[in-house]
Amino acid sequence: MSQNLSVLGAKMYAQMQLDVAETYGVELATKMFSVEPTIAQELNDAITAKSDFLQRINVIGVSEIKGQKVFLGVSGPVTGRTNTKTTDREAKDVSALDDSTYELSSTESDVGIPYAKIDAWAKFPEFAQKYSAAVQKQIALDRIMVGFHGTHAAVETDLDAFPMLQDVNKGWLQIARDQIPEQVLKEGKVAGKVTLGAGGDYANLDALVHDTKQMVDERLRDGGDLVAIIGSDLLAADKAKLYAKQGDVPTEKERIEDAQVIATYGGLPSFSVPFFPTDTVVVTSFDNLSIYFQDSSWRKQTVDNPKRSRVEDYNSRNEGYVIEQLEKFAMIENVELVAA
Structure with a gap:
């Protein structure tokens, strides 16, 4: 040089x-x-x-x-009705x-x-x-x-x-571990890990994402803005299953590649993000x-x-x-x- x-x-x-x-x-x-x-x-x-x-x-x-x-953000509904003859209207916190x-x-x-x-x-x-x-x-x-x-x-x-x-x-994942441990699942039937696959804690990625979503407050669960951020190893394994099952059919293989196999999981739009831990799934909204x-x-x-x-x-x-x-x-x- x-x-x-x-x-x-x-x-x-x-x-x-x-x-x-x-x-x-x-x-x-x-x-x-x-x-x-x-x-x-x-x-x-x-x-x-x-x-x-x-x-x-x-x-x-x-x-x-x-x-x-x-x-x-708001944490619940704000709409209702008040009988103002007897009660003052009150803005909800x-x-x-x-x-x-x-x-x-x-x-x-x-x-x-x-x-x-x-x-x-x-x-x-x-x-x-x-x-x-x-x-x-x-x-x-x-x-x-x-x-x-x-x-x-x-x-x-x-x-x-x-x-x-x-x-x-301290990043977002550590903030969650520290402040909302009840919304962070670290292990299942086997100590120290959550297993995915036949006989594991979750049979497939759809079920895992669905259960992750259930830990979100029910008042915020159906606002239409939640997404699933999924680790690359989990996506790769799911993609491999699809290829094994349908990859020999040219039209199906093209469909898999075009969709990048991350269209939806557990009913949520799903994304792969740079540097996201390979063995992790997060459900939230981007603007959160x-x-x-x-x-x-x-x-x-x-x-x-x-x-x-x-x-x-x-x-x-x-x-x-x-x-x-x-x-x-x-x-x-x-x-x-x-x-x-």
């Missing part, structure tokens, strides 16, 4: 730094600077646009590091039953891009877009990984010990999952680091994960396939 940027690469990178400084209204992008809230929202939107999943959920800026959840607060943690997303890649991009007129897209895409993927694997927010993270970013923040960031907390810096033969893009902000309505979330994990 080259120890220095090429002349063209250095020129394009220098111009990009000037453009970044102008965009963010600062003198130098090479010094750490605070991003204005309105521009932080634009940056966040650009990151969100790099992921189909992030576009389906809520990724929003808030003003405080601690506060009340933004999307407090149907806000979510659970704890309605959030707390954000300092989060760093620092991306190093090798000189070789910068040099390769330098010949393209959209150099700045390629650079920004690379940084934003990685932040987007990391956000999803933390959401599904995060168990705690360590003072100092350790990527070697926690390769799935488990120590960056949120990532909050403090809009005044975003810090940014771009640095040319010849000691590592790369350029570095430093981003930090206060960020956290939220299940808006805990009673609208249910999960079965540790699912193990029974050998046929």
Whole structure:
């Protein structure tokens, strides 16, 4: 690898730094600077646009590091009738039953891009877009990984010990384990696991998803917005069964591939999501999952680091994960396939 940027690469990178400084209204992008809230929202939107999943959920800026959840959904009906001759009409308090607060943690997303890649991009007129897209895409993927694997927010993270970013923040699944354990099934007839297949806890994936849905509050169960997020191993096993049964028939094989075998399970639209645990099923609505960031907390810096033969893009902000309505979330994990 080259120890220095090429002349063209250095020129394009220098111009990009000037453009970044102008965009963010600062003198130098090479010094750490605070991003204005309105521009932080634009940056966040650009990151969100790099992921189909992030576009389906809520990724929003808030003003405080601690506060009340933004999307407090209703937990029951509001329609009725009052005999006003004897009784005052009374607005029903149907806000979510659970704890309605959030707390954000300092989060760093620092991306190093090798000189070789910068040099390769330098010949393209959209150099700045390629650079920004690379940084934003990685932040987007990391956000999803933390959401599904995060168990705690360590003072100092350790990527070697926690390769799935488990120590960056507490994600949605861990929030459910901590706050609604009665809506999280971890084991069935066999200790430590839920078995799927002939003779197991569930005969098939439809039955498993159906039972997961039953752990959602009955007042929220039939609103029409619930989905099932299903681990890839469980989907693959179900797909293999369909291929074994119908795959030799060309028209049936084409139908299976077109539908991706995740149209519906347990009567719910079903989805495969990046970094979702392979042995897990979650039933909720997409808009019940949120990532909050403090809009005044975003810090940014771009640095040319010849000691590592790369350029570095430093981003930090206060960020956290939220299940808006805990009673609208249910999960079965540790699912193990029974050998046929």
